[in-house]
Amino acid sequence: MKALAARRHHRLAPVVLLLLALLVTGGVYALLAPSPASADTASVQDIETGEKLFQANCATCHGPDAEGSDTVPSLVGVGAAAVDFQVSTGRMPMQASGPQAIEKPAQMDAEQTSQLAAYVASLGAGPAIPTDEMVDASKGDPALGASVFRTNCAMCHNAIGAGGALSEGKFAPALLDVEPRNIYQAMLTGPQSMPVFNDANITPEEKRDVIAYLAEQHDGSAGGLTLGSLGPVSEGLWVWVVGMGLLVGAAVWIGAKSS
Amino acid sequence: MSDEKSSTELTSGHPEKFTDPGMPEHRQRxxxxxxxxxxxxxxxxxxxxxxxxxxxxxxxxxxxxxxxxxxxxxxxxxxxxxxxxxxxxxxxxxxxxxxxxxxIMSDHEVVEERHEQRSPDDVREAAVQKLDDGIADSGIARRGVLKGAALSALALFPLTIAVPLVSSVGGDWNVSKFRHTRWEKGMRLATDPTGRPIRAADVTMGNVFHVIPDVSEEERESHEWITEKAKAVVLLVRMDPRDLKEAPDREGWSYDGIVAYSKICTHVGCPVALYEQQTHHLLCPCHQSTFDVADGAKVVFGPAHRPLPQLPIEIDDEGYLVAQSDFHEPVGPSYWERLK
Amino acid sequence: MSTTTPAQRAANGTADYLDQRTGLGKAVKEFARKTFPDHWSFLLGEIALYSFVVLIISGFFLTMFFVPSMALITHHGPPATMDGVLMSEAFSSTLHTSFEVRGGLLMRQIHHWAALLFMAAIVTHMMRVFFTGAFRKPRELNWLVGTLLMILGLGAGFTGYSLPDDVLSGNGLRITDGVIKSIPIIGSYMSYFVFGGEFPGEDIIPRLFTLHILVVPGLILALVGVHLLMVVLHKHTQYPGGGRTDKNVVGFPLFPVYVAKAGGFFFVVFGVIALMGATMAINNVWNYGPFDPSPVSAGAQPDWYMLFLEGSLRLMPGQPEFEFWGFTLSLNVLIPAVVIPGILFTFLFVYPFLEAAVTKDKREHHVLDRPRNVPVRTGLGVAFLTAFIILALAGSNDLIATHFSMSLNQITWAFRILIFVGPWFAFWITKRICLGLQRKDRELVLHGHETGRIVRFANGEYIEVHRPLDEQERWLRVNYDAHRPLEVAPATDSRGVRRKGYASERRLSRLSSFFYEDRVEPVTPAELAAAHSHGSHDELETDTTSEPQQIDSGRAH
Known part of the structure; x- marks a missing residue:
């Protein structure tokens, strides 16, 4: 230590110290910081628990190595975002085969979901779960979001996200009650029939704008009851039910003899 | 009302038809x-x-x-x-x-007589007589030249309005514009509506890009653009090259599993935009024509007949996707002289 | 006339002034107490008329703020989702009207609801006229005017729907362009004719605006005038009943009863439309966004009255597009978009003349038919409606798929079959129901109402007592003509020479058999008398031979 103390005033000392400090910080960071594949802090235990969950709930279809089969997609490289989307919306684990996996009450709690996500993310690099800031509707521009939504989303999900039909019994679900995080993840990962919209296609800012546009729809319509926001067909149905209904009723009253 | 029961009386003593019982009794309110x-x-x-x-x-x-x-x-x-x-x-x-x-108002029904629509014979005769008098006064029956001249003049004069109207109302009438779009050799593919050029590397598996030609922002804000865009919109998809079936005459039109097809339906022109990633099917939300993007965008369901036209693409030196040329056939709905 | 108030004196003075200059007195004398029969179904046409008045009032309001221009501007202002967006002036001014003009959104919604109601009322009114045979002589021409009005209504709706220049209606125009282009030979030029060049160009919105606010409503107004004038000339039809004949009209006077009822009904119609405009959102164009040829939204459909065309296009398979000598013939578009509506409208236009021909009926009719008494007409009408409804449902197949968790493709296939089977089945079953109802009427007239009273005769026989119909009830059920098929004279005349026109007569007679082969004749007085003497124990008072003993009343077994 004496030797060290003696060289404390060496003119290179600050440089060495700085290098040491950088090394230590870097090492600690490397140990503690999350890998880019999962935004949450995923410990080794998490990954292990996730693996157990995977073997118990998912391996039957996706295989013990998560590599899928001809009819079941491989999960290597799908990332934590895909797992969080599928599991937190209850689509996975699937209960029955049908035209598509449908939304249902989630079968895993938030912790289990994140453990499973950590495990799948550890299998291969893929999109991470977005942070709260990335999906904060108040930071987005609803007008820009509207134009992105119109071109990329409205043809399947309807102009304001009320949902729509695809071929052979598949459908694009309604988006109005979907968590902003799940909307973001869906764009990023392209679940099931939905194509992928990577960050070169729709940038992270534009994705947030889309979320802001959808958030605007929570206020309903300026015109009154939305009638499902389904467009002219529901308007036509209601003009017969309410309009013609009331007026034919009035006509019968007018034509009837007074008692 | 009527109690005539004379000639219809049958031998059995029953009339041929029932008689009108007349108005029902009035009920007081x-x-x-x-x-x-x-x-x-x-x-x-x-x-x-x-x-x-x-x-x-x-x-x-x-x-x-x-x-x-x-x-x-x-x-x-x-x-x-x-x-x-x-x-x-x-x-x-x-x-x-x-x-x-x-x-409150009186509810006693009233009866009003109807009269036949047909005019009585004497009125008809009088009417015919008046027309005959008029024709005789005009002399049109005797002067055939006048009749022909008047009819010709009346038949021709609408041309003075119709010809200028019809000749101008269709713009330049140059319908051959249908066969050309804004795409040309080397034109970069850009995202719709933001106009960012697209690199081949950006198009990862399962992505679908809605694409417009990479033109200047001024052009995109000009009015002509909407008409150009109506023909030029394209859908860009990347799929596993092994899934892709390519016709021999279209080899080299795709780039590493990336294919570009016109987004304008060959049925009646709606934007065909519903891409189902797993089946590679493109569905038109207007009339549900379904096209198989993996197989030359051929029709697999619905009212369309022809496949969507394909835009041949390649990459430029900087890795951006560019068109090899314009479409090789007119985009959008069929029309009579489409193949001319 | 002894004492007059100043108000009466003023009224008298005005009346005198006007009469001296216009002869108004004659018109008042003629029309003030004109008689109209009372029935709720006679008010359906009024709903249409009043909706049209509401359309003119609200439409005038909207023209004050709408800018029919496709020039591009950047919109500044509400709603938040459209702030700073490049759009046409037409779309921007629609947003301005909706969000910044007080009452503007209400007027837009009233206008659109009134338009939907206008068409719904027209269709319902046509159904009433058709099923009751009100189109028969002398009203055939008025049926034609009415059918034209319906088509003009479609035109008014179509031109108005497109004006805001939004994505939804823009795609509607695009489909129109595709249909126009499919017309053989002149299609491309027709497309240029309509759009002033290539789709969408810059002219279509101003052109549609002129059609929508001047040409189409002008024609509608003129034809409504003709329509009502003919109603006045013919006097209104009436339902059958005691004292109502083809020579009279039984009802209430125009002044004051119908001034109050019909005038009041105008306010009711306007009030209901206002209620809808206040509470139910319609055509929120800011959801669809300004027109851009690239986007489209799920649920891309036209307003309900055009849905049958949309459905027709959706059902057609794509195979029949042909190429020959380098030309393209798109029957996959022409058949659903031109031929099918052509058939439907032709049926409406020719039906009155067809029925008159197969009936050889030259009399004037002012008493309406009960639909059951003309089974084939009623059946054809229901078959027509069935076809219309199947096509409209086919136009909504994507919404049916999502709301009933079905496959879009399977629904389409089901409708492809139903469009052939459905109308035929509807015709057959309706005709059988009508004939059944007619037989039930006969039964009632001959045997009277069941009373539920059971009596036992001395010989042990049980019967239920039937109460005969009163003469009003009976008259309603026996007062109709059961037409017979036309007879054809022999093919050759007395000298064995083949008659001219025999073939067409035979065709007509075959058609006539289709109409009148199956028929139920009304009961005649002789039949009624015979029924009474045969089933004498149906009528206790005519029974003198046995002493019936009443054993139960009410619901006995």
Whole structure:
């Protein structure tokens, strides 16, 4: 230590110290910081628990190595975002085969979901779960979001996200009650029939704008009851039910003899 | 009403047809016999008119008190209060008037005779006579030249309006524009509507890009652009090259599993935009024509007949996707001289 | 005339002034107490008329703020989702009207609801006229005017729907362009004719605006005038009943009863439309966004009255597009978009003349038919409606798929079959129901109402007592003509020479058999008398031979 103390005033000392400090910080960071594949802090235990969950709930279809089969997609490289989307919306684990996996009450709690996500993310690099800031509707521009939504989303999900039909019994679900995080993840990962919209296609800012546009729809319509926001067909149905209904009723009253 | 039972009498003593029993007996309303009911009806009518006045006042209050602030909720409140006021103002008057007519005005039915539509013979004769007189006065029957000249003049003069109108109303009438779009060799593919050029590397597996030609921002904000865009929009998809079936004459039109097809339906021109990633099917939301992107965008369901036209693509030096040329056939719906 | 108030004196003075200059007195004398029969179904046409008045009032309001221009501007202002967006002036001014003009959104919604109601009322009114045979002589021409009005209504709706220049209606125009282009030979030029060049160009919105606010409503107004004038000339039809004949009209006087009822009904119609405009959102164009040829939204459909065309296009398979000598013939578009509506409208136009021909009926008719008494007409009408409804449902197949968790493709296939089977089945079953109802009427007239009273005769026989119909009830059920198929004279005349026109007569007679082969004749007085003497124990008072003993009343077994 004496030797060290003696060289404390060496003119290179600050440089060495700085290098040491950088090394230590870097090492600690490397140990503690999350890998880019999962935004949450995923410990080794998490990954292990996730693996157990995977073997118990998912391996039957996706295989013990998560590599899928001809009819079941491989999960290597799908990332934590895909797992969080599928599991937190209850689509996975699937209960029955049908035209598509449908939304249902989630079968895993938030912790289990994140453990499973950590495990799948550890299998291969893929999109991470977005942070709260990335999906904060108040930071987005609803007008820009509207134009992105119109071109990329409205043809399947309807102009304001009320949902729509695809071929052979598949459908694009309604988006109005979907968590902003799940909307973001869906764009990023392209679940099931939905194509992928990577960050070169729709940038992270534009994705947030889309979320802001959808958030605007929570206020309903300026015109009154939305009638499902389904467009002219529901308007036509209601003009017969309410309009013609009331007026034919009035006509019968007018034509009837007074008692 | 009629009690004629003469010639229709049969041997058995029964007429051939039943006879009209005449109007049913008149039934009195309560308001006709009970003064109290009559008075009540009167009060009800007055009350309904009163509701109308309240409705009008309400709509005026709503108009001045509730200023729409541009938000959804504010606009809805203004719309609702104003509309309800008007509805009450109108329904009050309507219901009052009808109730008055039903409960208070006389409800004795009256009978009015009808007359045949046909004019009586003497009127017809007189009418024909007048026309004959007119024709004789005009001399048109004797002067054939006049008849022909008048008819020609009358038949021709609409041309003076129709020809200038019709010749200008269709613009330049150059329908060969249908076969060309804004795409040309080397034109970069850009995202719709943001206009960012797309690198091949950006198009990862399963992605679908809605694409426009990479033109200047000024052009994108000009009016002509909408007409150009209506023909030029393209859908870009990347799939596993092993899934892709390519016709021999179209080899080299794709780049590493990336294919570009016109987004304009060959049925009646809607944007075909619903891409189902797993089946590689493109569905048109208007009439549900379904195209298989993996197999030359051939029709697999619905009312369209022809595949979507393919845009041949390649990459430039910087790795951006560019068109090899314009489409090789007119995009959009069929028309008579499409193949000429 | 002894004492007059100042108000009466003023009224008298005005009346005198006007009469001296216009002869108004004659018109008042003629029309003031004109008689109209009372029935709720006679008010359906009024709903249409009043909706049209509401359309003119609200439409005038909207023209004050709408800018029919496709020039591009950047919109500044509400709603938040459209602030700063490049759009046409037409779309921007629609947003301005909706969000910044007080009452503007209400007027837009009233206008659109009134338009939907206008068409719904027209269709319902046509159904009433058709099923009751009100189109028969002398009203055939008025049926034609009415059908034209319906088509003009479609035109008014179509031109108005497109004006805001939004994505939804823009795609509607695009489909129109595709249909126009499919017309053989002149299609491309027709497309240029309509759009002033290539789709969408810059001219279509101003052109549609002129059609929508001037040409189409002008024609509608003129034809409504003709329509009502003919109603006045013919006097209104009436339902059958005692004292109502083809030579009279039984009802209430125009002044005051119908002034109050019909005038009041105008306010009721306007009030109901206002209620809808206040509470139910319609065509929120800011959801669809300004027109851009690239986007489209799920649920891309036209207003309900055009849905049958949309459905027709959706059902057609794509195979029949042909190429020959380098030309393209798109029957996959022409058949659903031109031929099918052509058939439907032709049926409406020719039906009155067809029925008159197969009936050889030259009399004037002012008493309406009960639909059951003309089974084939009623059946054809229901078959027509069935076809219309199947096509409209096919136009909504995507919404049916999502709301009933079905496959879009399977629904389409089901409708492809139903469009052939459905109308035929509807015709057959309706005709059988009508004939059944007619037989039930006969039964009632011959045997009277069941009373539920059971009596036992001395010989042990039980019967239920039937109460005969009163003469009003009976008259309603026996007062109709059961037409017979036309007879054809022999093919050759007395000298063995083949008659001219025999073939067409035979064709007509075959058609006539289709109409009147199956028929139920009304009961004649002789039949009624015979029924009474045969089933004498149906009528206790005519029974003198046995002494029936009443054993139960009410619901006995």
């Amino acid at each position: 309560r308001a006709d016999v009970e003064p109290a009911a009559s008075k009540r009806a009167e009060r009800q009518v007055a009350a309904l008119f009163g509701i109308s006045v309240i409705g009008t006042i309400g709509s005026m209050v709503a108009y001045f008190a509730i200023r729409p602030d541009g938000t959804t909720a504010g606009t809805r409140l203004s719309n609702l209060t104003l509309g309800l006021g008007i509805a009450f103002a109108l329904l009050g008057i309507g219901l009052a008037a009808v109730h008055w007519a039903k409960a």
